Amino acid sequence: MSKICLTAAAVSAALVSASAMASDGVDFHGYMRAGAGISGDNGGMISQAKNGIGRLGNENDAYGEIGLGKEVYNQDGKSFYLDSMLAGGSTSDKLWSGQNPQIVQFNAQAKGLIESDADAVIWAGKRYYQRHDIHITDFYYWNTSGAGGGVENLTAGPGKLSLAWIRDDVDVKTAGDEVVIDQDKFLPDGTTPNPNYGKTKVVDKQNSTSVNNNIIDVRYAGLGLWENGSLELGVNAFLPNEAKSQDLDTKSSYMFTAELTQGDLFGGFNKTVLQYGTNGSAEQMTTYGAGMGVKAVTNADKGYRLINWGVAAPSEKIEIGHQLMYANTSFKENQDDHSVYSIVVRPMYKWNDTMRTIVEAGYTAEKNADLRSNPIVTDGDAVLGSDLGDKALSKFTVAQAWSAGSSFWARPEIRVFASYITDHENDNAFGDSKSEYNVGIQAEAWW
Secondary structure (H helix, E strand, O other): OOHHHHHHHHHHHHHHHHHHHOOOOOEEEEEEEEEEEEEOOOOEOOOOOHHHHOOOOOOOEEEEEEEEEEEEEEEOOEEEEEEEEEEEEEEOOOOOOOOOOEEEEEEEEEEOOOOOOOOOEEEEEEEOOOOEEEHHHOEEEEOOOEEEEEEEEEEEOOEEEEEEEEEOOEEEEEEEEEEEEOOOOEOOOOOOEOOOOOOEEEEEEEEEEEEEEEEEEEEEEEEEEEOOEEEEEEEEEEEEEOOOOOOOOOOOEEEEEEEEEEEEEOOEEEEEEEEEEEOHHHHHHOOOOOOOOOOOOOOEEEEEEEEEEEEEOOOOOEEEEEEEEEEEEEEOOOOOOEEEEEEEEEEEEEOOOOEEEEEEEEEEEEEEEEOOOOOOOOOOOOOOHHHEEEEEEEEEEEEEEEEOOOOOOOOOEEEEEEEEEEEOOOOOOOOOOOEEEEEEEEEEEEO
């Protein structure tokens, strides 16, 4: 028998042996949202600052995640689990549009390998890693997902310790000049000869180069404080690793997170989050960043944000979700502090186990926000004062929905909605108006 045949036989035998000791069936999980709508003056429906004013009636895309997972080995208290996921999105204007699906998860997780700590998990691969988000605004405030490995849920005193190394390369923009030949024989009127025809001219050009960036993620969770109260602490280091051919003056960044969770509060839960960041992470405090894509070159210096969010059920028929956030970023030079605050509330009334009426109201405001639409500058350049300004947006949405259950979190949910969005700082934000409306239908589900 050839070497190849022997190898194939050995692999087949191993697969048969492992499958006999693994759980039956395949786990199927995922997420989706899709729908259609129109706006008053802009044709199709618009989407504006959903992290700050709420996502209900404010999403004009289609997005989905399809995951398959299976426990492939389980014997003597040791198990191996394989997980995978494809994700992709598109616009909602037609059937065929958008991006090709991306592999966002492909990893192996092993439990029971540390005999003294049966719940500890050793993992490697590409993974959504311990993400923290606020659903009503689609705001991920702690998310260092990527490719890497680590160990999580290690017993350490009264809590659980998780350690991970994750790769998250970032693009660094550089600005420069490019010499081109003016090819226009006539001026824009089409008849006047161009005096510069055939001559060279200098134009602005923006280049981009990828820098290897590594995240060290340390978390300590499950620290009990009082009845139904717990604390999670975390430190993230973002460490650029320039190639020898690069000379970009990159800087490491750090993010510190403390999250206090109070369960069984008014029939629900409440979370208070305090975060502090330096350099690139500081900039993310006011741009709704979470720890992915942290800039390696930036003018930001220090930043912080305070978040309070949760869901309450004051009665059997009513549930209310909310988000409160304030954030501030300071800069090294030539730029005033950037500050942001947001308030969103989503109450719902349950007519029965499958029908509900939902209202969502949101308001967000920014001081010294970057108003540039497509700047050509280096990541390290300070924003000029003329590029800064104030922003303020509000949204009010009413929706009638039907869901698979009465819980705030029950999905699938099909909803029809009407939203009214106002830009309080720009009278021409939506063409020639400061306000716009959306009317549409949407489905959302997770499983």
